[in-house]
Amino acid sequence: MGKISRRSVVAGAVGAAAVPVLGVGRAAASARPFRAGAFGEVAPRPNILVILGDDLGWADLSCYGSLHIRTPHLDGLAEGGVRFTDAYSAAAVCSPTRFALYTGRYPGRLPGGLEEPISQPNELHGIPPEHPTLASLLKQAGYTTAMYGKWHCGFLPWFSPTRSGWDTFFGNFGGALDYYSKMTGRGRDLYEGEVPVESLDYYTGTIADRAAEFVLGAREGPWLLNVNFTAPHWPWEAPGDQSVSEEITERLASGDLQALMHNDGGSLDTYREMVEAMDAGIGRILDALRESGGERDTFILFSSDNGGERWSYQWPLTGAKGGLNEGGIRVPNIIRWPARIQPRQVSDVPVITQDWTATILDLAEARPAAEYPLDGHSLTPYLLDGASAPQHDLFWRTKSARALRRGQWKFLRQGTAPGGLYDLSADPRENANLVQRRPEIAAQLSARWDEIDKDLLPYP
Structure with missing residues (x-):
């Protein structure tokens, strides 16, 4: 390392601290309590873009108060729409929340939703292909559907996104993988549809690039696109950390099944770079949406599948992933729909994952299956018509x-x-x-x- 003066360290620390303070200050100055009102023309059924971070903590974005991480693209998304302060994941770990998002129901309604999380292939542990999903219901309503990134709702040969309503899938079936080699304790986990493929590029960037390609190619709507990053889930690998990837991959090959958990690795700076890489990828997707001409007519939801863990910033919450204190289940939620929802707003209404499923189905004019009633409550009357927010218990x-x-x-x-x-x-x-x-x-x-x-x- 070269010489670093005390002055440069102090200046860097002041600069890093200044960014989130200014960001929060701008948000406080310009954002206003949410209020639906007459805005724009009556829009057609929107495209739907759902973006999930993985183990991203409530305050890990600069627009939520991070003192270390800069997320200009997600901050811009919040400035263009509504930031929710009291939003929750359906569960404190990965798989059950995804069950809730895709089915609109409590995870405990299916055997696979009881797994915390799904870790091994099993014919009971997944979303059954015959069960209605967000994708299958929107597909019936005329939507093109695609998923890029993490599935984690069951393994082949029994379960797959393409068996549950998604026309296109590129991603991983399990909960975690090496960001470069795509290796897990069960071998490589990267698929095009149900066909194994190989890629040695940094996974966060690959997911973003594939999603951007879809947006540019889907000029005829409507469409549903699920973008499921594995960032910032362990292993702790930032862009350029190939040497870390090689070490983890070698350990996995030698039978060290704990290597992916990477308990002996990571740092605050690595975590920052992982979140910022995800933010940059989201920026590329939003750029593609703008270039495609579909920005105005696309409803976007950004969330996390549960609270943060080892390197995450949760203040003022306590607890973390895996527990039911606020830090384990309260997550950032941002929505934007320029055609119908005004920008620079903030809402403290308590919402939970399956509420967004009900909302999206409502916006898409897709009818839920009568034999599988939703457990979520649509926010559409609240967001578009000025109705009171749904009053319901979060469980x-x-x-x-x-x-x-x-x-x-x-x-x-x-x-x-x-x-x-x-x-x-x-x-x-x-x-x-x-x-x-x-x-x-x-x-x-x-x-x-x-x-x-x-x-x-x-x-x-």
């Missing part, structure tokens, strides 16, 4: 924890410990347990949790 469970949010109140019980009650409007860190002061609310929320849970499959 979570893991094998060892339960949680339910109603308005400002959250009931949380972990393991065999007594349940806690928290006022999230005043205590997002969940440090002041109010169960003794408001036992009637705790009892109501606990009873409601039991009522929902009784209709779901039990954990094996």
Whole structure:
């Protein structure tokens, strides 16, 4: 390393800190509480672009307060639409949230949704091809459908995106893979449809480039495009980290099944570069959308499949991926639809993954299957017509924890410990347990949790 002066270190630190402070300042100055209103013409059914980050924490974007990471393209997406402050993933880990997004239902309605997450091929652990999905329902309504990136809803030979409504798929079936070699503990995990393929390019960039190609080639709408990044999920590899990839790949080949978890690697700077690479890829997709002429008539949703973990920034939340504290389930949510939704807005309405499924089906005029009723609530009347936001309870469970949010109140019980009650409007860190002061609310929320849970499959 070359010599670095104290002055350059201080200047760099000040510059890094200044960016998110200014970004949050601009957002605070220009963003306003969400309000639907007459805006633009009555638009046709929109194209649908759903972008998922993987293990991205609530505050890992500069528009959500990151002190270290610069995400100008996602910040711009938020400036052009609505940023949600109280948005949640359906689960605290990968697979169940994806089940909820694709089916619009609680993950516990299917055996595969009980896996936290799906880790091995099994004929029960996936979305059955006969079960309606976001893609199959939109396809019936005349949409072209495509998915690029991570599936994680079941393995071949039983499950696949192309068996569940997506016309096109390029990506990985499992939960994690090396960013360059695409290796896992079961071998290489990269497919075109259901055919294994090889690519040694950095995966985040490849997903973005393939998605951008789809957008440029799909000038005749409407279409649904799911873009599922593996970033910033481990292993901790940023663009250019081929030597790290080679080491992990060698360890996997030698039988070290823990290599992908990369517990002995990573850094804050590596994590920053991984998130910023995803943001740059999203920028290329948005550029393609603009070039295609479809920007105005495309509804975009950006989210994460669960909260962040090892290197993630969660402030002021506590907890992380895998747990039901706010840090494990509260995630960034941004939407944009220039034809119908005004820019520079922020909403504190609590929303959860399956609400977006119901909303998208509503926007696309796609009819849910009567025999598989949705558990989500459409936000379309709220977003477009000025109606009040849906008032419904948000429900979570893991094998060892339960949680339910109603308005400002959250009931949380972990393991065999007594349940806690928290006022999230005043205590997002969940440090002041109010169960003794408001036992009637705790009892109501606990009873409601039991009522929902009784209709779901039990954990094996």
